[in-house]
Amino acid sequence: MRLEGIYKSFGEEEVLHDINISINDKEITCILGPSGCGKSTLLNIIAGIIKPDKGTIKESKKKVGYVFQEDRLLPWKTVFENIKLVNKKASDKSIRDLIRIVGLEDSQKKYPAQLSGGMRQRCSIARAYNFQSEILLMDEPFKSLDYDLRISMVKCLIDIWCKLNNSIVFVTHEIDEAVLLGNKIIVLSGNPCRVDTVVNVSMPQQERRIDDKKMVDLRCRLLKILSRQ
Amino acid sequence: MKISILKNNVFKELIYTVVSIIAMLIIWKIVSVVVNKEVLIPSPEVTLREIIRIVESPAFFGSVLNTSKRAIIGFLIALGTGMLFGMLGGLFKAIYYLLRPFVLIIKAVPTMAMILLTLIWLESEKAPILVGFVVIFPIIYENVVQGIRNVDSKLVEMMKVYNINKLDTIKELYIPSIVSYLNGAMSAAAALNLKIVIAAEVLSQPKLSMGTSFQMEKANLNTAGVFAWSLIAIFMAGVFEQMLRITKIARNGKTLHHEQ
Numbered sequence A: 001m002r003l004e005g006i007y008k009s010f011g012e013e014e015v016l017h018d019i020n021i022s023i024n025d026k027e028i029t030c031i032l033g034p035s036g037c038g039k040s041t042l043l044n045i046i047a048g049i050i051k052p053d054k055g056t057i058k059e060s061k062k063k064v065g066y067v068f069q070e071d072r073l074l075p076w077k078t079v080f081e082n083i084k085l086v087n088k089k090a091s092d093k094s095i096r097d098l099i100r101i102v103g104l105e106d107s108q109k110k111y112p113a114q115l116s117g118g119m120r121q122r123c124s125i126a127r128a129y130n131f132q133s134e135i136l137l138m139d140e141p142f143k144s145l146d147y148d149l150r151i152s153m154v155k156c157l158i159d160i161w162c163k164l165n166n167s168i169v170f171v172t173h174e175i176d177e178a179v180l181l182g183n184k185i186i187v188l189s190g191n192p193c194r195v196d197t198v199v200n201v202s203m204p205q206q207e208r209r210i211d212d213k214k215m216v217d218l219r220c221r222l223l224k225i226l227s228r229q
Numbered sequence B: 001m002k003i004s005i006l007k008n009n010v011f012k013e014l015i016y017t018v019v020s021i022i023a024m025l026i027i028w029k030i031v032s033v034v035v036n037k038e039v040l041i042p043s044p045e046v047t048l049r050e051i052i053r054i055v056e057s058p059a060f061f062g063s064v065l066n067t068s069k070r071a072i073i074g075f076l077i078a079l080g081t082g083m084l085f086g087m088l089g090g091l092f093k094a095i096y097y098l099l100r101p102f103v104l105i106i107k108a109v110p111t112m113a114m115i116l117l118t119l120i121w122l123e124s125e126k127a128p129i130l131v132g133f134v135v136i137f138p139i140i141y142e143n144v145v146q147g148i149r150n151v152d153s154k155l156v157e158m159m160k161v162y163n164i165n166k167l168d169t170i171k172e173l174y175i176p177s178i179v180s181y182l183n184g185a186m187s188a189a190a191a192l193n194l195k196i197v198i199a200a201e202v203l204s205q206p207k208l209s210m211g212t213s214f215q216m217e218k219a220n221l222n223t224a225g226v227f228a229w230s231l232i233a234i235f236m237a238g239v240f241e242q243m244l245r246i247t248k249i250a251r252n253g254k255t256l257h258h259e260q
C-alpha cells in the first residue's frame, strides 16, 4: 500500500504536506512524531474516514482494523459483547482467548463505564484483533498503561501479528515501542506534517531486546532526530 | 453497598413524597373550609367518600379498563410510528424535510378541533385513541430525531470502519442511543396521552369510560365526583409512569452504567 503526495488542510491550517509513505505487506510500520503533527489525521485517511485534499492511495486495503486514539466502545455493551460486535462469526472461545491476552479476564462482563481508561483501551485493542483485518491501524494503543503492561502488550502484539500475518501501522510517542516493533520507523515533523526520516530495521521482532546494542544505538538515533525538531 | 445506597434513595424519595402529599391535603382542606361551598371546592373527606363510592360501583372497572386500553393502544402506536419515522427523519435529511409540514400541521391543530374532527370521522369508541396519538406522535417523533442527531459521530465512524451493516448499526448503535435519550419524553408523553384520551372521551361519550363518567358527575353537579375521578386519573398516570420506569429499570440492569 502506498500513499502518494497526500495533502490535507482543515480550513486555513495545513496539516499534512506532501506525504509519501509506503506500507509494506505483512510488516509493522511505526510512526513517530510530535503531538498535533497530524498522525491521527493520517490514519483516518488510510482508514478512509476522511478524504485527502490531494494525493492518492495505491493498492489500498479493504478490510481495515482501527484502534482509535479514544476507545470508542459502545457504552451499553459489555467487554465481551463489544469485542464480539465486529466479528459475529468468531467463536466465544476465541473471544475469551483475546480477552485473556489483553488481561481483562476478570472484567469480561463489565460495561465500559466500569473500566479504567487503560482497561477500555485494551478492550478496544482486543476488538481490533478480533476483526482479523488485512491492515491494522493503531493510534497510541498502549498509552495510559504501566510499563510492565506495555512490554507485555508489545509481546502480545508481535504474537498476534505473526498469527494473523497482516500489516500494522503503529502510531506512538514511545521510542521503545517503535524500536521493538517496527520493520520500518517513520519519523514525522510537525507544522505542517512532513516525512522527516525513514529507518528500516532488519532484525526480526522476536529477537529484539531493549538492552541489545543495536537497539540502544537505534534508540539514540531516533532520540537525536526527534530532539532536533 | 450499591443496594443499600439505592434503598436509602428510595426511602428518601418516599418520605419527601409523603410530606408533600400531606401538605397538599392540608392546603386543600383549608381552601375548602374558607370557600365553604361543596359545589365549588369539595372537602377532602367528601371526595374520599366519593372515590370509595365510585370504586365500588359496578361500572368502575369497565371504565378504567376501557380508558386504559385506549391510552395504551394510542401510546404504543405513537411510540412505534414515532420511532420509525423519527429514525428515518433523523437519518435522512430529505425525509425530515418531507415530513416536516405534516408534523407542523399535526402540532398546530388545536386539540379541540382535532377531537371534533375525529368524532366526525370515527365512531366514539375509537376517536379518543386517534386524538391521543395525534397529540403525542410529534413529541416522540421530534425526540427521536434529536436523539439520532445526538448519536456520537465517532461511534458511527467506528461502526463504518468495522464494516458493520446498516441494519446492525441501527440495532446496536442508534436504537440504544435514542432509547436512553427518550426516557424522559416517554413518561411525559404517556401522562399527556391519558389526559387527552379522557378529554376526548368527555366529548365523544363512549359507552363506558372515564371521560363519560366525568361528564356524568358534572351533569349531576357532583363536584366531589369530578374531583374523585380526577384523583383516580392522577393515580393512573402515576401507574403508567411507574410501568415505564419498571421497563427502564429492567433495561438498566443492562445499561445502568451508561446513564450514570
Ligand SMILES: Nc1ncnc2c1ncn2[C@@H]1O[C@H](COP(=O)(O)OP(=O)(O)OP(=O)(O)O)[C@@H](O)[C@H]1O
Pocket (backbone or CB within 6 Å): A010, A015, A033, A034, A035, A036, A037, A038, A039, A040, A041, A042, A069
Ligand atoms: N476535524 C478537525 N477539524 C479541524 N482541525 C483538525 C481536525 N482534526 C485534526 N485537526 C487539526 O489537525 C492537527 C493534527 O491533528 P491530529 O489529531 O492528526 O494530531 P496527532 O498527531 O494525532 O496528535 P496527538 O499525538 O496529540 O494525538 C491538529 O492541529 C488539529 O488541530
Ligand SMILES: [Mg+2]
Pocket (backbone or CB within 6 Å): A039, A040, A041, A069, A139
Ligand atoms: Mg492523535
